[in-house]
Amino acid sequence: xxxxxxxxxxDIMFEVYGKSLNKLFTNAAIATFDVMVKRxxxxxxxxxxxxxxxxxIEKLLFEFIEELIYLKDAEYLVFKSFKVxxxxxxxxAIVEGEKINSKKHKLLLDVKAITLHKYRLSKTKDGYKxxxxxxx
Amino acid sequence: MxxxxxxxxxxEVKPQITKLVDTLFKTVPAGVGSKGFVKVNKQQxxxxxxSGVKWCVDNGYGWQDDLKKCEGxxxxxxxxxxxxxxKAISRGINQLxxxxxxxxxxxxxxxxxxxxxxxxxxxxxxxxxxxxxxVMVHCGSRGFGHQIASDYLKVFDETxxxxxxxxxDRELSCAPFLSEEGQKYYKAxxxxxxxxxxxxxxxxxxxxxxxxxxxxxxxxDMEMNLIYDVAHNIAKVEKHKVDGKMKELVVxxxxxxxxxxxxxxxxxxxxxxxxxxxxxxxxxETGSYLLTGTEKxxxxxxxxxxxxxxxxxxxxxxxxxxxxxxxxxxxxxRGIYVKAASMSGLAEEAGLAYKDINExxxxxxxxxxxxxxxxxxxxxxxKG
Numbered sequence: 001x002x003x004x005x006x007x008x009x010x011d012i013m014f015e016v017y018g019k020s021l022n023k024l025f026t027n028a029a030i031a032t033f034d035v036m037v038k039r040x041x042x043x044x045x046x047x048x049x050x051x052x053x054x055x056x057i058e059k060l061l062f063e064f065i066e067e068l069i070y071l072k073d074a075e076y077l078v079f080k081s082f083k084v085x086x087x088x089x090x091x092x093a094i095v096e097g098e099k100i101n102s103k104k105h106k107l108l109l110d111v112k113a114i115t116l117h118k119y120r121l122s123k124t125k126d127g128y129k130x131x132x133x134x135x136x
Numbered sequence: 137m138x139x140x141x142x143x144x145x146x147x148e149v150k151p152q153i154t155k156l157v158d159t160l161f162k163t164v165p166a167g168v169g170s171k172g173f174v175k176v177n178k179q180q181x182x183x184x185x186x187s188g189v190k191w192c193v194d195n196g197y198g199w200q201d202d203l204k205k206c207e208g209x210x211x212x213x214x215x216x217x218x219x220x221x222x223k224a225i226s227r228g229i230n231q232l233x234x235x236x237x238x239x240x241x242x243x244x245x246x247x248x249x250x251x252x253x254x255x256x257x258x259x260x261x262x263x264x265x266x267x268x269x270x271v272m273v274h275c276g277s278r279g280f281g282h283q284i285a286s287d288y289l290k291v292f293d294e295t296x297x298x299x300x301x302x303x304x305d306r307e308l309s310c311a312p313f314l315s316e317e318g319q320k321y322y323k324a325x326x327x328x329x330x331x332x333x334x335x336x337x338x339x340x341x342x343x344x345x346x347x348x349x350x351x352x353x354x355x356x357d358m359e360m361n362l363i364y365d366v367a368h369n370i371a372k373v374e375k376h377k378v379d380g381k382m383k384e385l386v387v388x389x390x391x392x393x394x395x396x397x398x399x400x401x402x403x404x405x406x407x408x409x410x411x412x413x414x415x416x417x418x419x420x421e422t423g424s425y426l427l428t429g430t431e432k433x434x435x436x437x438x439x440x441x442x443x444x445x446x447x448x449x450x451x452x453x454x455x456x457x458x459x460x461x462x463x464x465x466x467x468x469x470r471g472i473y474v475k476a477a478s479m480s481g482l483a484e485e486a487g488l489a490y491k492d493i494n495e496x497x498x499x500x501x502x503x504x505x506x507x508x509x510x511x512x513x514x515x516x517x518x519k520g
Contacts, residue, residue, distance in 0.1 A: 007450045036168050072277040073227045074171050107168040108478050110237030113282040116289060116306035122276055124517030136238040
């Protein structure tokens with residue numbers, strides 16, 4: 001399982017899993033975009049490279065999701081796929097998607113921000129998990 | 137939140153409601169990734185951050201009279217664009233004139249004579265015709281305000297260490313108000329508030345244009361006057377009585393709204409006797425309310441009241457119980473024509489996911505922190 005939606009009255013909360021940090025970050029991005037759009041309606045026409053650095057891995061995930069949400073608004077992009085590589089405190093991600101087209105894409109709920117409320121990244125027996133609450 | 141009158145009646149609007157809502161749906165962009173209809177350059181956006189509704193009125197997106205019908209005259213004075221990041225600006229610059237998504241909406245509503253509780257006050261607010269039509273808009277600063285918040289969450293993370301502050305919830309990250317970081321945020325937050333005022337103002341302009349097109353009359357002749365515009369998320373320095381003494385406080389209204397009493401100096405002359413109009417949004421199926429601020433709110437809640445009915449059910453639960461397309465049909469049969477950017481988004485906003493607005497307003501009335509004037513029934517709705 002990539003992620004599980006948790007009950008929350010006003011916003012969207014989920015728990016995301018990954019055997020490695022790379023997988024965890026990828027799945028967190030998938031969960032975030034699944035809230036906004038049916039990813040199957042997106043073609044991977046535009047490729048973007050994201051580079052981030054933070055010694056605190058929990059903060060690095062937060063900044064990664066924040067950057068994706070920013071690109072959605074500032075450059076009108078929705079993403080279909082994510083390849084994430086984390087080496088120590090560096091993140092390099094290749095994300096693919098296209099410009100938002102309301103006629104083509106099955107758009108769902110807009111995400112305004114990732115929040116720190118209940119936010120947590122932890123190690124598990126099989127890898128990692130994170131709890132994320134998106135403000136919508 | 138914003139409420140506008142018309143002098144049109146249900147009889148006049150009902151036959152045109154489909155056309156009207158379809159027109160507004162086209163002209164007021166809603167949903168994920170919608171582009172604002174007001175194209176501005178960076179200099180203009182800076183002016184909007186600093187001056188809010190004033191920029192809109194100066195640039196043809198409103199009437200002089202709109203200014204005084206906004207909380208703080210639609211402009212937070214201490215806004216300072218130099219405290220806002222380039223990132224936030226690039227996120228906000230394209231969003232002026234967008235409704236957004238989630239619980240944001242534009243609604244055409246009916247005031248039945250039987251739903252007027254305080255006739256005298258309703259008249260002052262411009263609600264004076266039987267079966268009158270009004271328009272309500274709920275939206276804010278969109279991704280712009282959130283980017284400012286995200287930027288300062290990072291700043292405050294360090295500030296909290298510096299001042300040895302710990303909080304139970306990291307989203308409540310903070311800084312001492314008079315610290316350099318605190319003051320910078322206060323000025324940046326005001327820019328978000330000004331952008332939200334401006335966003336609702338340009339949307340009002342589009343609503344007036346939409347009505348003009350459909351009813352072939354001038355907005356002025358349809359008396360499309362703003363009743364009031366209030367913020368739902370804002371912190372402000374205000375004077376309040378604490379232990380019998382007037383004190384300057386930072387009042388933070390989050391998910392709540394200002395409700396100043398009659399005679400308050402921040403209210404325009406026309407509302408001096410009534411008190412501030414308070415707009416409380418309900419679900420798109422059940423309706424909304426107009427109330428006024430009270431002296432008791434000033435004494436007990438720092439001039440504050442509720443801002444909406446509030447949800448009782450998660451979005452996932454609502455979607456399990458309701459299907460968007462089915463709900464849309466059922467609502468149309470009940471006389472509410474709704475257009476939504478997303479059908480699942482529509483299901484999530486179903487009436488059953490919200491508290492009963494009548495009970496919410498009753499408890500506010502009983503608590504004495506706002507006084508009901510009238511209630512509205514939806515007849516047309518646009519959901520993001």
